[in-house]
Amino acid sequence: MANLFEQNRNYVLGDPELDLIGDRDKLAQWRHKKMGPAYYRLGRKVIYRGSDLNAWAQANRVDPSEESV
Template identity: 85%
Template sequence: MANLFEQNRNYVLGDPDLDLIGDREKLAQWRHKNMGPAFYRLGRKIIYRGADLNAWADANRVEPGKGGRV
């Protein structure tokens, strides 16, 4: 798997790299619905680890012609 995010980096809301998977509002909706990538809530700050983002992206990978998700 190719990593879309740096494995050892932490990403915070407003980080432009997070726009790759969704805007700030979409990420908030996913958190509210207990969907999307794993995250840490430290007080009011939301932090995503690069390793968690890559794992989530890999789990949602689709290979057309092979019956959908891998």
Template identity: 75%
Template structure:
């Protein structure tokens, strides 16, 4: 199970390869513009993501096909 895909106590910044799991820089930018995707912080021009927020977003987007049976 991917309950801890990201390190909860880590801060991720654009360019970190781990973020490619959920989307490339362009996709993340589109989501931020549309206010979709994982929670983020805008610190001046810098964008950061908390690992715990990324894990929460991953959990909410989990699809379990067996639940439709």
């Protein structure tokens, strides 16, 4: 799979690329519920690594041809 995010880049809340997976409120809900991609919390700043975002996206990939009916 092609990477949706740059592997070696760090993303912070407000980066427009994060809108691919959810808006700021959705990401906050996921963090509260211990869901969504892995992240770092440094003080009040939340940081997502591109490699973690790509791994999370790959784990949530749905292939309709492989789904049972």
